[in-house]
Amino acid sequence: MNSLLNAPNKPPHEGVIDVSTFVSALQKILPVGAVILSKEGQRPFECDGLTVYQQLPLVTAMPETVDQVQAILRLSHLHGVPLVPRGAGTGLCAGAMPHAEGLLLVLTKLNQIVHVNHKTCTATVQPGVRNLALTEAVAPFGLYYAPDPSSQIACTIGGNVAENSGGVHCLKYGLTVNNLLQVTMVTIEGEIMTLGGAGLDEPGMDLLSLMVGSEGLLGVVVEAKVKLLPRAPRVQVLVAAYDTVTAAGDAVAALIGQGIIPAGLEMMDHLAISAAEDFVKVGYPTDAQALLICELDGTDAEVEEQLLLVCECFKQHGAHHIRIAKDAAEAAALWQGRKAAFPAVGRISPDYYCMDGTIPRSQVGYVLTRISELSQFYGLRVANVFHAGDGNLHPLILFDASIDGELEQAELLGGDILTLCVDVGGTITGEHGVGLEKMPQMPYQFGDAELAQFRRLKAAFDSEELLNPGKGIPTLKYCQEYRSLQHG
Amino acid sequence: MGDLTVQLEQQIQHAYATKTPLKIRGGNTKASLGRETSGEAMDMADHSGVISYSATELVVRARAGTKISLLNDLLAEQHQRLPFEPPSFAGEATIGGTVAANQTGASRPWFGGVKDSLLGLGLINGYGEVMQFGGQVMKNVAGFDVTRLQCGAMGSLGLITDVSIKVLPEFKAGHTLTFDMTIEAALEAMLKWANLSLPITGMSHFKGLLYVRLQGGAGGVASASTFLGGEKLASKAAEIFWQAIREGSFLQPRHDQTLWRWSGASDTLANTVPNTSLINWAGAERWVLTEALDTPLEGLVQYQGGDRLAEVYGAISAPQQALQQRIKHAFDPHGILNAGRLYAWM
Ligand SMILES: Cc1cc2nc3c(=O)[nH]c(=O)nc-3n(C[C@H](O)[C@H](O)[C@H](O)COP(=O)(O)OP(=O)(O)OC[C@H]3O[C@@H](n4cnc5c(N)ncnc54)[C@H](O)[C@@H]3O)c2cc1C
Numbered sequence: 001m002n003s004l005l006n007a008p009n010k011p012p013h014e015g016v017i018d019v020s021t022f023v024s025a026l027q028k029i030l031p032v033g034a035v036i037l038s039k040e041g042q043r044p045f046e047c048d049g050l051t052v053y054q055q056l057p058l059v060t061a062m063p064e065t066v067d068q069v070q071a072i073l074r075l076s077h078l079h080g081v082p083l084v085p086r087g088a089g090t091g092l093c094a095g096a097m098p099h100a101e102g103l104l105l106v107l108t109k110l111n112q113i114v115h116v117n118h119k120t121c122t123a124t125v126q127p128g129v130r131n132l133a134l135t136e137a138v139a140p141f142g143l144y145y146a147p148d149p150s151s152q153i154a155c156t157i158g159g160n161v162a163e164n165s166g167g168v169h170c171l172k173y174g175l176t177v178n179n180l181l182q183v184t185m186v187t188i189e190g191e192i193m194t195l196g197g198a199g200l201d202e203p204g205m206d207l208l209s210l211m212v213g214s215e216g217l218l219g220v221v222v223e224a225k226v227k228l229l230p231r232a233p234r235v236q237v238l239v240a241a242y243d244t245v246t247a248a249g250d251a252v253a254a255l256i257g258q259g260i261i262p263a264g265l266e267m268m269d270h271l272a273i274s275a276a277e278d279f280v281k282v283g284y285p286t287d288a289q290a291l292l293i294c295e296l297d298g299t300d301a302e303v304e305e306q307l308l309l310v311c312e313c314f315k316q317h318g319a320h321h322i323r324i325a326k327d328a329a330e331a332a333a334l335w336q337g338r339k340a341a342f343p344a345v346g347r348i349s350p351d352y353y354c355m356d357g358t359i360p361r362s363q364v365g366y367v368l369t370r371i372s373e374l375s376q377f378y379g380l381r382v383a384n385v386f387h388a389g390d391g392n393l394h395p396l397i398l399f400d401a402s403i404d405g406e407l408e409q410a411e412l413l414g415g416d417i418l419t420l421c422v423d424v425g426g427t428i429t430g431e432h433g434v435g436l437e438k439m440p441q442m443p444y445q446f447g448d449a450e451l452a453q454f455r456r457l458k459a460a461f462d463s464e465e466l467l468n469p470g471k472g473i474p475t476l477k478y479c480q481e482y483r484s485l486q487h488g
Numbered sequence: 489m490g491d492l493t494v495q496l497e498q499q500i501q502h503a504y505a506t507k508t509p510l511k512i513r514g515g516n517t518k519a520s521l522g523r524e525t526s527g528e529a530m531d532m533a534d535h536s537g538v539i540s541y542s543a544t545e546l547v548v549r550a551r552a553g554t555k556i557s558l559l560n561d562l563l564a565e566q567h568q569r570l571p572f573e574p575p576s577f578a579g580e581a582t583i584g585g586t587v588a589a590n591q592t593g594a595s596r597p598w599f600g601g602v603k604d605s606l607l608g609l610g611l612i613n614g615y616g617e618v619m620q621f622g623g624q625v626m627k628n629v630a631g632f633d634v635t636r637l638q639c640g641a642m643g644s645l646g647l648i649t650d651v652s653i654k655v656l657p658e659f660k661a662g663h664t665l666t667f668d669m670t671i672e673a674a675l676e677a678m679l680k681w682a683n684l685s686l687p688i689t690g691m692s693h694f695k696g697l698l699y700v701r702l703q704g705g706a707g708g709v710a711s712a713s714t715f716l717g718g719e720k721l722a723s724k725a726a727e728i729f730w731q732a733i734r735e736g737s738f739l740q741p742r743h744d745q746t747l748w749r750w751s752g753a754s755d756t757l758a759n760t761v762p763n764t765s766l767i768n769w770a771g772a773e774r775w776v777l778t779e780a781l782d783t784p785l786e787g788l789v790q791y792q793g794g795d796r797l798a799e800v801y802g803a804i805s806a807p808q809q810a811l812q813q814r815i816k817h818a819f820d821p822h823g824i825l826n827a828g829r830l831y832a833w834m
Contacts, residue, residue, distance in 0.1 A: 117753070118683070120679070120754050120755045121682065121683060142683075174604060177603070177633070187807070187811070191807040193808055197752070199753065199772050199773065200596055200601065200769060201592065201640070201751060202640075203751075203789050204640050204801060204831075205637055206638070206641070209633050209637060210633050210634075213632070217632075232685045233685060253545075259567065259568070259656075261657075298687070298704075299685070299686070299708050300711070301710070301711045305707045358626065359625060360545050362544065391626060391627075425623065425624060426623070427623055427627075427630050428630050429628075429629050432629075442630065449618070450631065453613060453818070454631050454632050457632055459818065460811065460814035460815045461811070461814075
């Protein structure tokens with residue numbers, strides 16, 4: 001970890017672990033090659049998508065079966081070794097960053113699609129299955145898996161469950177939590193547990209939903225049963241250009257307020273539009289201050305009905321250019337610019353830092369104006385790409401980590417954006433999770449009673465705090481140190 | 489009507505100090521659900537009222553004792569609706585009880601359950617601490633999802649004080665088609681049609697008829713209707729039918745009857761759940777009304793009637809039982825909140 005901002009976050013386990021006994025027991029459980037001890041071998045795993053936070057683990061394990069996962073958890077439990085689950089490592093909150101004295105459990109080899117039931121529109125998959133691989137596998141049945149993070153080519157279903165990931169189609173079809181029927185998990189004691197079921201609502205407390213978004217702190221997901229959706233007969237994509245972000249923001253609020261819920265409704269600001277256009281050249285209007293990308297889906301009749309209303313609403317709110325995709329290829333191109341927005345911004349700056357606050361839609365104009373003021377104050381550029389329909393912002397802070405102090409400035413700016421989101425009634429994270437990164441903002445969003453309740457809940461699953469320690473939920477001590485840091 | 493948070497907080501703090509069991513009650517419409525329990529009454533009906541409603545944000549926030557019927561009326565003024573179509577039980581059901589008992593109507597497979605519309609809630613735990621989880625925004629993954637955990641918990645983890653719910657626009661058009669079909673044929677038809685991306689918002693089978701409800705834009709509904717065929721039900725009759733489905737009024741058990749609920753995959757064969765009286769949710773929910781009092785049906789929940797001191801929700805695995813007990817303890821260490829309502833051991 002390079003920055004000092006997270007300094008109060010010390011690993012809770014400072015007891016002495018008998019490393020050699022632990023490792024040799026691990027090697028007995030797993031085949032040769034599935035236990036990685038060398039620095040070079042573990043280097044690819046030292047961080048997730050938030051690369052400024054790095055840490056090598058004690059040891060990395062790559063199980064191939066659920067039995068092996070169980071055995072590894074039992075062993076970690078027995079020896080008191082911290083354990084960090086990891087999928088593809090595309091997370092953006094340092095959630096999968098290894099623990100210096102711990103085991104990194106890489107789940108990508110559990111990558112089987114166990115069963116597809118095209119009649120009930122469900123699939124049972126192992127956690128290492130890539131998000132896009134699932135959608136591709138069910139495409140022959142005319143089905144798809146709705147939550148589609150921009151990282152879908154790489155990220156895993158296990159990681160999606162752990163983060164409650166969303167995507168550009170979540171406005172209409174929901175996040176991971178809304179598309180999941182059942183999860184099989186392994187507890188820190190190595191016990192298998194099934195949450196949810198084949199039906200839609202099982203009796204009792206909703207443990208399945210609790211598991212979603214729990215960031216690897218409560219258990220390891222070893223199987224998930226997800227809902228699939230039939231492909232709509234017609235999909236229509238259009239983009240609309242605006243002179244101000246406020247006008248585009250108002251158009252979004254008006255459209256939703258009118259009762260039209262598109263399948264996707266995304267917004268990009270000028271800097272993001274230019275970066276994306278330079279990168280993928282899909283014909284975005286680079287003179288626009290804001291661009292809305294809207295997708296409608298349904299039967300022909302439904303889409304035609306909605307298209308008229310959407311165009312009318314967009315124009316009323318000052319769209320000076322509306323482009324309606326003529327065919328699937330053009331629709332894909334229009335989406336490509338949005339989906340490639342992060343890497344596109346990566347090309348115009350040595351480093352960028354992606355935020356993930358969510359705000360009420362009515363606050364979009366105000367918050368974007370405040371962000372641009374903050375951007376000027378810190379002297380760092382900010383590109384905005386976001387799930388406008390949901391009010392989920394992704395301000396991308398551009399900085400250069402090789403310049404002394406710029407990372408810290410970027411973190412401070414990011415922290416200010418997150419607290420701004422909380423101030424207007426929103427949250428510090430809409431879909432990327434807290435991980436290690438947003439620990440400092442947790443005491444800002446939650447009071448002591450809520451945080452203590454989270455900790456007791458964590459203890460009900462993992463009393464020794466072995467699962468992904470130091471992430472997601474700050475300890476009491478952490479909060480006290482954080483607050484004295486803020487006020488001191 | 490008003491904000492009774494302070495009184496409620498004090499009542500729970502007192503109960504915590506004296507280890508007094510409390511029995512939470514909203515509109516008292518769900519007394520027949522869950523296990524029979526005793527305890528000092530904790531009435532929520534007066535802790536009511538809408539805290540905020542923004543039609544353009546599609547969010548309503550109301551105190552737990554607010555009646556579903558009141559919310560429905562309020563939303564209808566703005567041409568909006570509760571997406572999960574909860575029962576209002578003669579206008580008495582409250583939103584808090586609805587969340588705790590996880591009550592969802594016919595549109596469940598298409599518009600989701602309570603958890604899919606629930607954005608946040610206020611909770612007083614068994615220590616008497618007032619807390620807020622989630623919020624009023626559409627996406628929020630900070631901290632554990634204590635909000636959705638409450639769905640179906642029957643008040644055993646805390647007293648829900650207020651809820652924030654995502655609402656949706658009313659449908660512009662809709663009608664219901666009926667088809668003369670056996671259970672077997674209906675199950676097959678429902679499976680097939682659910683696969684077709686049609687504007688379906690309800691599929692139920694009752695007394696030899698399959699009912700298919702279409703709702704959406706006028707054009708979409710009309711074309712789907714032509715495609716499906718069947719007999720068009722008069723709009724008044726359709727309204728009465730779906731209301732009865734939502735309110736559970738077709739299958740009210742007499743005192744010597746038991747109503748069982750089956751939940752599972754929609755392609756499960758008819759004979760797996762013998763003597764099904766009603767099918768809902770395109771086959772994913774089935775109901776069986778039996779005369780006998782005490783014969784538990786394997787894999788079915790003893791929904792209403794019969795011995796209410798039995799484990800009406802059935803058994804769960806030993807490790808999960810232990811986990812749920814630890815979770816209960818994390819929220820309610822003295823076990824004062826609706827103790828035994830869900831399971832005898834909780
Ligand atoms: C370019 C880019 C675009 C992105 N776009 C989006 C987007 O549009 N929407 C969005 O929501 N996210 C997005 N993300 C973030 C990221 O892709 C998601 O959070 C994703 O779900 C992480 O999956 P993963 O397999 O990479 O998980 P990892 O990063 O490996 O892990 C994420 C967390 O899950 C835990 N975990 C992983 N597997 C398991 C398991 N089997 N059991 C228990 N815990 C587990 C880890 O401990 C960690 O805390 C984006 C990331 C990038 C780099």
